[in-house]
């Protein structure tokens with residue numbers, strides 16, 4: 001079906017058949033079609049999307065391409081990520097989305113989730129940075145096998161820290177700036193100042209996602225991050241144990257107070273599949289993550305099994321998503337896809353509201 005004389009507005013109308021999978025409307029009404037121009041059999045289409053390499057947004061792009069091709073046109077697609085938060089442009093210019101990873105209590109696998117989320121997003125093709133804000137236990141460098149000292153360059157008379165790259169992820173952590181054997185005994189204000197300096201001194205360049213590993217709990221450092229960084233959304237990590245659920249509930253409340261979106265709750269260390277007998281053992285109980293998500297009315301992002309290979313990956317400096325094709329690696333990969341989709345929904349919803357306000 002070739003339509004050589006199709007106009008910009010004809011094509012725009014045809015693109016109304018492309019539904020957004022989450023917004024309950026088509027992409028044109030939602031304001032996601034930033035520009036359409038048809039010339040000499042080629043359609044140049046600019047989409048205003050939010051989450052680069054998210055599966056849902058890749059699907060939208062594929063369907064847009066198919067509509068153009070059905071109209072007999074060659075499609076040239078580009079995607080832009082409009083500003084979400086005014087602070088994005090000043091605090092972290094070039095960083096499109098900031099995803100904080102939080103937990104109510106320590107030891108639930110928050111850093112493991114942050115590292116594998118970053119690696120999983122990078123595997124999808126995204127440009128990713130990982131900021132270890134867990135100043136009291138900066139163990140992200142070890143989990144990525146990174147021990148390189150960051151370079152410092154001077155730009156316009158100001159020192160800029162160049163984040164080293166590990167597994168294709170730009171990385172910054174106080175763990176890279178202090179000696180591994182130094183005890184980190186910073187009190188609140190020192191930790192906060194160190195962090196705020198780091199926010200402004202690191203030269204992240206252009207990133208689709210900056211994943212931030214927060215310290216556990218709801219203390220000063222978490223508040224500092226929420227006050228200073230334009231956090232797009234938070235992933236809350238819990239285990240199925242009820243004590244973790246109670247602590248996590250406090251964390252979710254704190255994000256609410258700072259008007260930070262909670263992307264959802266992920267349950268880590270659920271179900272241990274015994275390598276010898278094959279039986280599944282619910283070591284920390286069942287379904288704590290899902291009931292927590294329901295109780296505080298945020299999305300449930302899924303569960304991650306307790307698997308010795310996950311710990312091994314962390315100890316060897318190689319994230320599980322890069323290590324094998326097993327169940328745990330697949331669960332962490334699915335988490336990266338789900339989180340990217342949730343970021344996309346938030347941003348496209350914001351775009352839709354802005355478009356409606358402008359009508």
Ligand SMILES: Nc1ncnc2c1ncn2[C@@H]1O[C@H](COP(=O)(O)OP(=O)(O)OP(=O)(O)O)[C@@H](O)[C@H]1O
Nearest residue numbers: 106107108109110111112269305306307310311314
């Ligand atoms: N799904 C899992 N299966 C097996 N081991 C895991 C899993 N998740 C995390 N671990 C292991 O549990 C330990 C704690 O994990 P991690 O350091 O990520 O937790 P954390 O919540 O960031 O802790 P902290 O409170 O110290 O910041 C690590 O040894 C890690 O390798």
